[in-house]
Amino acid sequence: MPPQHTLHSAEVARFGQDESLYRRYLASHFLEGVLEPSAIRFNEPPSFLRSAFSEPQDALHPDCAEGKPTSQFGVLKMLASAVEHQERALDGSLFDFSNVHRPLPTCYAHSEVHCVSESDPNRQHVDPPKHVKNAFRLRIARALSIAISAP
Amino acid sequence: MATAEVLRFSPFGPGNSLRSYSATRSASPLRVVEKEMLRSTANSQYLRRVQRLEVLIEQTKLLSQIGANWDSYGAEAPNITSITSAVNFLITGKLDLLPIRAIQSAEGGVALSFAAGEKRALLEFLNSGTVDLMLYDNLGNLSPEFSESDDIEKVVSAIHFHLTR
Numbered sequence: 001m002p003p004q005h006t007l008h009s010a011e012v013a014r015f016g017q018d019e020s021l022y023r024r025y026l027a028s029h030f031l032e033g034v035l036e037p038s039a040i041r042f043n044e045p046p047s048f049l050r051s052a053f054s055e056p057q058d059a060l061h062p063d064c065a066e067g068k069p070t071s072q073f074g075v076l077k078m079l080a081s082a083v084e085h086q087e088r089a090l091d092g093s094l095f096d097f098s099n100v101h102r103p104l105p106t107c108y109a110h111s112e113v114h115c116v117s118e119s120d121p122n123r124q125h126v127d128p129p130k131h132v133k134n135a136f137r138l139r140i141a142r143a144l145s146i147a148i149s150a151p
Numbered sequence: 152m153a154t155a156e157v158l159r160f161s162p163f164g165p166g167n168s169l170r171s172y173s174a175t176r177s178a179s180p181l182r183v184v185e186k187e188m189l190r191s192t193a194n195s196q197y198l199r200r201v202q203r204l205e206v207l208i209e210q211t212k213l214l215s216q217i218g219a220n221w222d223s224y225g226a227e228a229p230n231i232t233s234i235t236s237a238v239n240f241l242i243t244g245k246l247d248l249l250p251i252r253a254i255q256s257a258e259g260g261v262a263l264s265f266a267a268g269e270k271r272a273l274l275e276f277l278n279s280g281t282v283d284l285m286l287y288d289n290l291g292n293l294s295p296e297f298s299e300s301d302d303i304e305k306v307v308s309a310i311h312f313h314l315t316r
Contacts, residue, residue: 024223028254031264037273037285038264039222041257047224065223073223090295134285135293142291 003049003058004108011101012052015080021048021099021111022059024073027150035076035144037137045112045125046140050080050101054109056147064107074150082143083113087132094118095128097136113140203249204241207263211237211253214261227259227278236276237261244307248314250274258283267314274310282306286313 023046029039040046049059056077060070085097096116104110114125115136128136214229221228237253240263250263260277273285284306286294294313 026222031251032266034289036254036262036264037287038254038256038258038262038275041222041224041226041259043258044225068220068223070223130283131293131295134283138285138287138291138293 003061003064003106004053005063005106009103009108011103013101015050015099015101015111016052017081019080020051020077021080021083022051022054022056022147023048023076023144024059024065024070025076025144025146025150026073035141037134037141040137040140042113042115042133042136043127045100045114048099048111048113049107049109050099050111051077052109054107058107058109060148064104064110072151074146075148076144077147078140078143078145082140085136085139086118087128087135089129089132091129093129095126095132200249207250207253208238208241211241211261214253214255217255221255222257224257226255226257229255229259229261230278232280233260233276233278236280236282237263240274240276240303244303246307247311265310265314270314272310272313274306284309286310 025035025039029036049064054064056075058064059075060073062068062070080099083097083099087095087097089095094117096118098114098116099111100114101111113136115128115132116123117126117128120126127133211234215231215234217228219228220226237260241250248265248267250265252264254262254264256262256275256277258275258277259279260275263274263276265272265274269289271285271287271289273287275283275285277283286309
């Protein structure tokens with residue numbers, strides 16, 4: 001069964017406490033059983049699928065992978081609540097990480113992790129300072145576990 | 152010295168430890184054997200290190216075969232800048248501890264992974280030409296100690312200090 005499409009459904013802002021997020025991965029980014037932060041990028045908002053509207057295998061469906069082949073990938077999962085976090089930069093400024101539902105036409109469950117500076121009244125996503133970004137990458141790499149093993 | 156000669160010479164008689172024998176008979180055949188064994192061990196360690204370095208350099212060069220969007224989320228493939236920087240680092244870095252492996256980074260570039268016990272270091276040579284170092288441990292603690300530097304010796308020192316302290 002294909003993933004749920006957007007149709008006319010609106011964004012659902014609230015993520016459940018027990019809700020999970022799914023994301024594709026390559027086996028080569030595990031080292032001694034631990035996911036390396038080099039598997040996580042944050043030069044633009046990283047994408048996940050929400051478990052409220054998807055199953056782990058939906059992450060491997062072309063409808064949720066921009067039509068691209070996914071046979072070499074597995075699927076990782078983590079609690080959505082693991083994203084909600086505040087990181088302090090070395091200069092003391094604070095950055096908030098949060099989940100944002102961003103449905104795509106063929107993948108309603110699509111969401112992104114956004115980072116906003118606490119001092120920004122417009123709450124726009126920003127590319128955080130290096131230490132904040134790396135703290136996020138490391139925390140997410142530790143929170144993710146395997147839902148579907150990569151070949 | 153031939154193996155047969157080493158085996159024939161048996162210094163460990165009753166009350167005759169290696170240390171006392173060496174101390175009292177410094178010009179003995181044992182001394183020659185010790186020196187030869189040390190040289191041989193050093194040579195094999197050196198050779199193993201050279202072989203490992205060659206593998207790492209080859210691993211890094213092979214990253215040029217990776218295509219764009221390799222992670223299916225739009226990650227850039229390592230470019231010539233990041234690959235050349237990583238290879239140069241491996242060749243000239245004078246590393247006491249070699250990386251475990253070289254792999255493509257989702258940030259776009261080459262990532263060298265270091266490990267010692269619970270300590271980890273991730274050195275990323277990015278396509279933009281910048282270098283990013285993460286010093287952390289398996290519990291997820293990120294060390295804030297290292298500030299950005301283009302000085303390769305400072306990078307090597309920071310990795311070594313983090314992994315060995």
